[in-house]
Amino acid sequence: MFTGNITMSFRSRPKGDAGHSHRKSLLEAHAARHVERLLDVVGGEAIKFGIKLVDCDPVSMDAKVEGFSSHYNLRVRSDEEKREALYRYNSHISTKPVSGWHLHPGHIIKVDGSFWVCVSPACDLVPNQKGKAAINESIVAKIKPFMAVQLQRRSKPLGKEEVNSNTFVFLKGQDGKVNAYSIYDGGENPSPVWRLFNAEQFGVFEIDPVTKTAPLKVRYLCGSTGKLTLRTRRAHVIAQLRYEYALNLIQKLGVEMTRVGLDYVSPS
Known part of the structure; x- marks a missing residue:
């Protein structure tokens, strides 16, 4: 399927340097689509595993006991720490290398x-x-x-x-x-x-x-x-x-x- 889709896209390709850029862009787009399909499959299993981890946290049963966050010393107390955590999270979800x-x-x-x-x-x-x-x-x-x-x-x-x-x-x-x-x-x-x-x-x-x-x-x-x-x-x-x-x-x-x-x- 991957090879067939690329062949269909290459039939009307331009020539020379423009053709090289065209082919490279098509390959990039096709690879991205197939990786997205793989992530759809893997992502579902990753979500199930993540839910199991959350269910194992003692805090999920009793909010008063110490959970995973206390073990790894993940405590956010001051307003400055909360703001830094918020900024880092927003940077993580909106940017990438x-x-x-x-x-x-x-x-x-x-x-x-x-x-x-x-x-x-x-x-x-x-x-x-x-x-x-x-x-x-x-x-x-x-x-x-x-x-x-x-x-x-x-x-x-x-x-x-x-x-x-x-x-x-x-x-x-x-x-x-x-x-x-x-x-x-x-x-x-x-x-x-x-x-x-x-x-x-x-x-x-x-x-x-x-x-x-x-x-x-x-x-x-x-x-x-x-x-x-x-x-x-x-x-x-x-x-x-x-x-x-x-x-x-x-x-x-x-x-x-x-x-x-x-x-x-x-x-x-």
Whole structure:
């Protein structure tokens, strides 16, 4: 079945470098679907095993006795410890180590000390394809245009409503500490900061096996005195949002870019 599906997909493939990228993307997609099927089978058994473990915990029978958490010294007492545990959990469920071989929605990129999330659709990020999107003849220039939204760090503790607003990213730094970032700056009339970047070599990268990050060279336009200049910067893909969390940010930016300005007058 796996080989048959791939053969059907390859019949109308493009040629040359575009064909190579096309085939690699198809193989990646087919492998992901089959792994998902395996996880569906294994996942059911893992859930049954997890329920057995919970049932073995003495706390499940009597909340007053000491359970597994006390044996492993898993006690969360102070508000700071609770917040750290919450941030770590949110980071675990929403992010993952960098994967893939080219840019995807949700890749978090560090450029000049700032963090940006790639929010271009996956179909627009396949190397050697869509050479007229955003930049004309981008294939000739061997670049991949992509949109990214900036992450603004929040230093103050987040409240329940803020966490549930679905506008935050919980990112683990090199020091092991998890910090909260938002696509909004927290001002009176917050608005996401977005930018059009151009990744060299079509956004293709190799992940460093030690740092688990991927080097990337990007270009972007910047205003100068009475003119525009093109800046080139070395960047790194340092983390990745899980797909549904990346789609959430894409939707947020889509709402921002399709908003309608109205002429209401507020009370003075």
